Amino acid sequence: MTKFYTKEHEWVEMAGAQATVGISEHAAHELGDITYVDLPKIGKNVKQFDALSAIESVKAASDIYAPVSGKVTEVNQALDEAPELVNQGAESQGWICKLEGVNEAELGALMDAAAYEEYLKGL
Amino acid sequence: MEELKSTPLRADHENLKALMAPFGGWLMPIQYSGIIAEHKWCREKAALFDICHMGEFLFKGDVVADGLEDVFTFSVNSIPVGRSRYGFLLNDAAGVIDDLIVFRLGEDEAMIVVNAATTDNDFAVIRSRLKNPASLTDISARTGKVDLQGPLSREIMVERFGAQIRDIPFFKFIKTSILGSDAIVSRTGYTGELGYEIFFPADRVAELWRLLLEDPRVAPAGLGARDLLRLEMGYSLYGNDLDETITPLTAGLSSFVNMNKEFVGKPALERESEQGSPRMKVAFKVDSRRAPRHFYQILQGGEEVGVVTSGAFSPMLSCGIGLGLVKPEAAALGTRLTIRNEKVEMEAQVVELPFYTGGSLRS
Secondary structure, X not given: OOEEEOOOOEEEEEEOOEEEEEEXXXXXXXXXXXXXXXXXXXXXXXXXXXXXXXXXXOOOEEEEEOOOOEEEXXXXXXXXXXXXXXXXXXXXXXXXXXEEOOOHHHXXXXXXXXXXXXXXXXX | OOOOEOOOOHHHHHHOOOEEEEEOXXXXXXXXXXXXXXXXXXXXXXXXXXXXXXXXEEEEOOOOOOOHHHOOOOOOOOOOOOEEEEEEEEOOOOOEEEEEEEEEEEOOEEEEEEOOOOHHHHHHHHHHHOXXXXXXXXXXXXXXXXXXXXXXXXXXXXXXXXXXXXOOOOOEEEEEEEOOEEEEEEOOOOOOOOEEEEEEEHHHHHHHHHHHHOOOOEEEOOHHHHHHHHHXXXXXXXXXXXXXXXXXXXXXXXXXXXXXXXXOOHHHXXXXXXXXXXXXXXXXXXXXXXXXXXXXXXXXXXXXEEEEEEEEEEOOOOXXXXXXXXXXXXXXXXXXXXXXXXXXXXXXXXXXOOOOOOOOOOO
């Protein structure tokens, strides 16, 4: 499966019409120790690039934006007790939520892994 | 922008891959391996901090006749030789120009240790208040300082530098020789753990830093961990919890003010004492892992009652903790507060200090 990335360092991975969303390894590293993830409410409808939730590290609080539009159907409950899972694997066990009803055409506004890597070099 | 100053340990920090950032006019290490890992290392083992950025002044003269006795909120003359004392330099309105420690090196000699960002101003203010300004010298540039803090710090210091370190009580210090250079080893720190501050010649402090880091029980820790450690103890940070608009009474630190002596700001403190403070320091614990942060609003029953001055996630308590200034009626233990900014809101409760009580500070 292919991951796509936003300029704000979220990732999204599609499985059919369901998307899994998180923050990139780069973002997790930059934030440092993650201490709190404000999980979105199940049932919440979000538009692409609108605020989805928030994440806090020892250093700062940051917003997380929806990489695609959709409805939140599942959240990674493990992050309530162990937000450090995001540091341990931001693009695997540290996923944040799942969205359904996603319009795959919106992926065109995102970067694939190679383009994201290039983008990071320019920061 | 003013150019940032570097400590003599900058190359060492860069070799250790520290994340460096500006702090009080200095380029300082914020973290090495990670703030929480460094914080826990200090609570469990021994962490080493670069504190070379702080300012040091040397006073040589007659403490009373030359006027040092009247400069601070505490009596310098009554500090026994070999002991240090914490207190304040105030303005006329009793606002805190700086919080500092005076080390009584001898009958006619004292070292004043001040915050980094305030060093130049402190020096000018203290000097202007002395009857003999020539008695004060700024020795910041030639004085290096590293702090070893943590429950294992005593055994490490004794193994490396000799048995005389074993018996230094809290807030006392000794003059000794380390690596062939004069050193002052003090049982002080700002972490809540047993620990030492070592004053050492700036041009050799890198040797001392490297020697201590050779010990596998010692790990470097940055300002990020230092801030969490001091906040878990409820200690005030200058620039956050203390500044020229906040008095020691407001900040809950009147025990470091001796009202039986003269000092600038005393009449203002007497007035505040009679009339009551319009706001008070408060310590609170958040109901979740969410961190309150500097300048978040504090509300009680929907009404704004104050502001957060320091806040963070506490690794030891696993919840948000903070200090703030509030109207006195919102400061009672157990009071329920709401902490918020334009994006987040969290519930909290007023608690006693320190937040963290398991430290080895006085062991």
